[in-house]
Amino acid sequence: LTSHRFSQELSKRVQDHLLESIQPPGVDGDKWQLCAEEGKMKMYTRELIRDGIICDPLKAIHKIEKVTAREVCHNFWLSDVRKEWEGSVEEFRVLEKLDDSTVIIYQSHKRIWPSAPRDCLYLSSILKIDNPPPTANGHEAHDTWMVCNFSVDHAEANPVPGCVRATIEVALICQTYITSPDDRSDAIRDHITCDIVYVASINPGGLAPASFLRPFQKREYAKFLRTFTTYVQDKTKDKDVSF
Numbered sequence: 195l196t197s198h199r200f201s202q203e204l205s206k207r208v209q210d211h212l213l214e215s216i217q218p219p220g221v222d223g224d225k226w227q228l229c230a231e232e233g234k235m236k237m238y239t240r241e242l243i244r245d246g247i248i249c250d251p252l253k254a255i256h257k258i259e260k261v262t263a264r265e266v267c268h269n270f271w272l273s274d275v276r277k278e279w280e281g282s283v284e285e286f287r288v289l290e291k292l293d294d295s296t297v298i299i300y301q302s303h304k305r306i307w308p309s310a311p312r313d314c315l316y317l318s319s320i321l322k323i324d325n326p327p328p329t330a331n332g333h334e335a336h337d338t339w340m341v342c343n344f345s346v347d348h349a350e351a352n353p354v355p356g357c358v359r360a361t362i363e364v365a366l367i368c369q370t371y372i373t374s375p376d377d378r379s380d381a382i383r384d385h386i387t388c389d390i391v392y393v394a395s396i397n398p399g400g401l402a403p404a405s406f407l408r409p410f411q412k413r414e415y416a417k418f419l420r421t422f423t424t425y426v427q428d429k430t431k432d433k434d435v436s437f
């Protein structure tokens with residue numbers, strides 16, 4: 195397994211996400227506040243201000259049926275389909291492919307009045323987790339996949355002029371579990387469910403009005419989770435299941 199210059203940092207972040215992020219809120223004693231609920235999706239946040247900038251971490255727990263952890267993570271990680279579900283991104287470039295499951299991305303986001311437009315430069319890696327822990331909803335996991343996105347530097351960013359650099363630390367942790375075939379249908383897709391934990395800390399980089407940013411990001415996270423999960427269910431519904 196060849197390594198790359200970010201291998202060490204990546205595996206450290208993956209370990210941290212497996213220790214902390216996968217924990218359901220309330221277990222890890224952190225002061226997560228439930229901030230939104232939509233169907234089976236629950237969003238929690240904590241108030242965090244760094245150098246006067248709002249960096250509230252978000253933890254979303256979700257569950258979607260008839261898709262596998264691999265299908266959800268693959269559609270989240272694949273650059274070619276990013277524009278099909280990511281509505282807030284304007285420019286999107288793959289700067290470097292570090293290996294078959296790790297790329298470095300530059301992306302700019304649509305400007306949100308009255309703030310300056312933001313861009314992000316981050317490493318994105320997809321990996322299957324061996325010996326899966328139980329899911330956040332306490333189910334026995336059939337398998338566990340993760341996408342880990344975190345900000346890095348890169349010489350060829352060639353940023354869109356006028357953008358303020360936002361920094362991100364994101365993980366999408368997905369676990370498939372098999373429900374008992376009680377409804378007699380022999381289609382395996384009817385018997386799988388995916389438990390999802392999405393954690394994101396976005397530092398907007400420059401001053402953005404607190405009164406505006408908090409509700410805006412909350413709305414954006416809910417919209418992003420709804421759009422993305424619907425996209426994966428639509429895309430996979432007529433396909434063979436891929437674990």
Ligand SMILES: O=S(=O)(CCO)c1ccc(-c2ccc(C3CCCC3)c([C@@H]3C[C@@H]3c3ccccn3)c2)cc1
Nearest residue numbers: 280282303312343360362364396398411414415418
């Ligand atoms: O999960 S990912 O890795 C998926 C890859 O795209 C990821 C998610 C979101 C961002 C992000 C970074 C910065 C900002 C800026 C704009 C002004 C202030 C924050 C935003 C804007 C707000 C909208 C947004 C927020 C949350 C979720 C989706 N949208 C989003 C980046 C990566």
